[in-house]
Amino acid sequence: MLGISKSTVSRALAGRSDIHPETKRKILDLASQLQYEPNTLAINLKQQKTNTIGVIVPETINRFFARAIGGIQKQADMAGMNVMICQSNESYIAEKKNLHSLVSSRVDGIIVSISTETDRSDHFVSLTEKGIPLVFFDRVFEDIVASQVVTNNYEIAMEGTEHLIKQGCKRIAFVTGPEHLFNSRSRLSGYLDALRKHNVQVKDSYIVHSHYRSDKVEEYTRYLLNLPQRPDAIFAINDYAALEMIHIMKKSGLRIPQDVAVLGFNNENLCRFVEPSLSSIDHPAHDIGASAAEILINHIRHQDLKPEKRVIKSNLIIRESTEVK
Amino acid sequence: MLGISKSTVSRALAGRSDIHPETKRKILDLASQLQYEPNTLAINLKQQKTNTIGVIVPETINRFFARAIGGIQKQADMAGMNVMICQSNESYIAEKKNLHSLVSSRVDGIIVSISTETDRSDHFVSLTEKGIPLVFFDRVFEDIVASQVVTNNYEIAMEGTEHLIKQGCKRIAFVTGPEHLFNSRSRLSGYLDALRKHNVQVKDSYIVHSHYRSDKVEEYTRYLLNLPQRPDAIFAINDYAALEMIHIMKKSGLRIPQDVAVLGFNNENLCRFVEPSLSSIDHPAHDIGASAAEILINHIRHQDLKPEKRVIKSNLIIRESTEVK
DNA sequence: TTGAAAGCGCTAACAG
DNA sequence: CTGTTAGCGCTTTCAA
Numbered sequence: 036m037l038g039i040s041k042s043t044v045s046r047a048l049a050g051r052s053d054i055h056p057e058t059k060r061k062i063l064d065l066a067s068q069l070q071y072e073p074n075t076l077a078i079n080l081k082q083q084k085t086n087t088i089g090v091i092v093p094e095t096i097n098r099f100f101a102r103a104i105g106g107i108q109k110q111a112d113m114a115g116m117n118v119m120i121c122q123s124n125e126s127y128i129a130e131k132k133n134l135h136s137l138v139s140s141r142v143d144g145i146i147v148s149i150s151t152e153t154d155r156s157d158h159f160v161s162l163t164e165k166g167i168p169l170v171f172f173d174r175v176f177e178d179i180v181a182s183q184v185v186t187n188n189y190e191i192a193m194e195g196t197e198h199l200i201k202q203g204c205k206r207i208a209f210v211t212g213p214e215h216l217f218n219s220r221s222r223l224s225g226y227l228d229a230l231r232k233h234n235v236q237v238k239d240s241y242i243v244h245s246h247y248r249s250d251k252v253e254e255y256t257r258y259l260l261n262l263p264q265r266p267d268a269i270f271a272i273n274d275y276a277a278l279e280m281i282h283i284m285k286k287s288g289l290r291i292p293q294d295v296a297v298l299g300f301n302n303e304n305l306c307r308f309v310e311p312s313l314s315s316i317d318h319p320a321h322d323i324g325a326s327a328a329e330i331l332i333n334h335i336r337h338q339d340l341k342p343e344k345r346v347i348k349s350n351l352i353i354r355e356s357t358e359v360k
Numbered sequence: 361m362l363g364i365s366k367s368t369v370s371r372a373l374a375g376r377s378d379i380h381p382e383t384k385r386k387i388l389d390l391a392s393q394l395q396y397e398p399n400t401l402a403i404n405l406k407q408q409k410t411n412t413i414g415v416i417v418p419e420t421i422n423r424f425f426a427r428a429i430g431g432i433q434k435q436a437d438m439a440g441m442n443v444m445i446c447q448s449n450e451s452y453i454a455e456k457k458n459l460h461s462l463v464s465s466r467v468d469g470i471i472v473s474i475s476t477e478t479d480r481s482d483h484f485v486s487l488t489e490k491g492i493p494l495v496f497f498d499r500v501f502e503d504i505v506a507s508q509v510v511t512n513n514y515e516i517a518m519e520g521t522e523h524l525i526k527q528g529c530k531r532i533a534f535v536t537g538p539e540h541l542f543n544s545r546s547r548l549s550g551y552l553d554a555l556r557k558h559n560v561q562v563k564d565s566y567i568v569h570s571h572y573r574s575d576k577v578e579e580y581t582r583y584l585l586n587l588p589q590r591p592d593a594i595f596a597i598n599d600y601a602a603l604e605m606i607h608i609m610k611k612s613g614l615r616i617p618q619d620v621a622v623l624g625f626n627n628e629n630l631c632r633f634v635e636p637s638l639s640s641i642d643h644p645a646h647d648i649g650a651s652a653a654e655i656l657i658n659h660i661r662h663q664d665l666k667p668e669k670r671v672i673k674s675n676l677i678i679r680e681s682t683e684v685k
Numbered sequence: 686t687t688g689a690a691a692g693c694g695c696t697a698a699c700a701g
Numbered sequence: 702c703t704g705t706t707a708g709c710g711c712t713t714t715c716a717a
Contacts, residue, residue: 040703040705041695041704042696045695074693075461076401076410077693077695079695080709080710095430096427101420104420117461122433139399140400275630279633281633282632282633305603305630308606310635364688366712367688370710371712399711402693402712403712405694405711406692406693407711
């Protein structure tokens with residue numbers, strides 16, 4: 036329309052300096068008048084990169100992951116990158132599909148927190164071969180050679196358990212994720228070592244492997260309550276589960292924390308507002324996500340970096356639900 | 361590597377029938393051996409479509425939107441389409457940016473729930489001109505010519521308010537979103553009409569326009585409690601806000617629901633587990649999202665369809681927090 | 686049943 | 702400062 040070649044137009048739109056101001060103005064004016072939108076597909080195809088970070092999480096409805104994504108987005112925004120989010124819905128198959136989809140979309144790097152079903156890492160090794168940077172967070176593989184961001188699961192589980200022991204609890208139930216997940220195992224070790232350290236008897240029946248599914252809470256709560264030796268403390272898998280457990284126990288006439296102390300996980304806002312207020316583990320989701328993104332972006336920009344492992348500290352937050360005395 | 365032209369390879373990979381089975385097998389074998397991943401960018405560029413639905417929501421950390429996205433994803437999966445999620449973070453500027461980004465990415469259609477800041481619709485009209493299908497949900501524009509999915513905000517606000525009146529409440533506070541949002545206004549009208557219908561005095565001081573920000577709850581709660589005529593009921597903006605309000609009021613020595621009845625919004629799981637259990641409005645987020653996606657996909661497939669408006673019914677769920685008697 | 690060639694919208698040498 | 706040209710990886714006529 037202006038009788039100008041497309042290279043010049045391209046230069047104007049890209050904001051280059053090697054162009055006559057007048058020409059540039061004319062192009063920009065017409066572009067905005069025509070409501071021109073550059074075709075990202077074509078740009079990305081040409082550039083062989085997409086400026087996009089792919090993310091695979093189990094479920095965005097889970098607030099931990101929602102907050103982690105917030106942290107990822109923030110870092111991505113700062114770096115001028117986009118984020119593409121996929122949910123595995125805790126399914127190994129879906130996770131694999133997501134991965135293919137992200138690779139096909141040619142994202143520049145991928146951040147993953149694996150599904151509960153995922154018990155092997157083969158689908159991720161090909162990424163490394165293809166040179167696509169990869170960072171795991173929270174739910175990671177123990178052995179794989181890749182960057183990862185985790186919290187001090189072992190230590191915090193130990194600290195939480197010791198706190199319960201100090202409150203005088205002797206029969207401490209522990210609800211955690213599936214055994215094959217590394218962070219579940221770390222937490223379990225922390226719990227077990229705390230018991231052993233303080234000479235508290237370990238009982239397998241007090242250990243519940245949940246699948247992070249909210250529809251199972253009632254079932255395992257009843258199981259715990261019906262044990263011949265009912266627990267006098269529960270270390271829950273997350274705050275929502277803790278809340279539901281407390282509700283069920285109260286209905287059974289149990290007092291919290293006098294009869295059963297309850298320790299949550301994640302330190303959601305609601306912890307402060309429920310009754311009794313809920314002790315919990317502050318799990319810095321936003322920071323974890325941000326760290327993962329930071330590492331990934333670094334690896335995208337400098338292909339030769341070594342995998343990095345970062346540990347973010349969780350904190351025990353004590354409230355009424357574990358104040359037995 | 362096979363001495364076969366790329367057209368033939370393309371045919372094999374696309375699963376066409378006009379190809380020799382033997383050739384096809386060889387191609388597919390080699391492809392999987394090489395871990396070949398088709399370049400979605402190139403395919404989309406060529407096809408002039410991306411099989412992708414763009415979504416703009418205020419915040420995915422908000423459970424309503426997280427669940428709505430779940431509904432969108434489900435429909436998209438069924439239709440073999442992808443979903444690209446953007447967050448406006450309740451900012452008008454970010455919303456505009458998201459929109460440009462989605463258009464540049466050449467998504468086939470867009471689903472939007474507008475930010476609290478958004479008080480005009482100019483940035484959306486160009487979409488219609490470009491022939492990009494557009495569906496709004498929950499937070500919609502009243503006047504724009506586009507498909508939309510909403511709930512019966514007016515009726516449900518009326519029903520909730522009438523329920524409180526029937527409990528004997530006379531000074532009913534109402535917390536809602538910003539005035540320029542259509543659904544806030546609808547709810548407010550429902551509330552006002554319910555009061556008038558039952559000859560309950562309308563007091564402006566009982567109406568709070570919040571911005572869906574959790575950090576303002578304490579402030580407006582104190583404001584309401586310090587009114588010369590303290591409210592005896594509160595219709596809250598969502599369940600989390602309701603929970604926090606209840607917490608603050610309990611600390612002030614008020615009994616719920618005897619002194620102040622509280623009605624939440626969204627019917628989160630936690631409503632059943634808190635004390636007193638929380639009455640709420642069941643707001644079918646998943647269905648709303650699914651409907652929006654269904655309409656959008658229809659419009660993508662049949663460009664000539666007229667805009668469709670769909671209303672999904674919310675339901676009043678009565679629990680202890682409003683059972684005054 | 687297969688191949689050659691054009692083109693999707695853009696960028697980036699290179700030449701002028 | 703601007704235009705020409707080639708090419709990113711794919712699909713799709715058209716011809717053989």
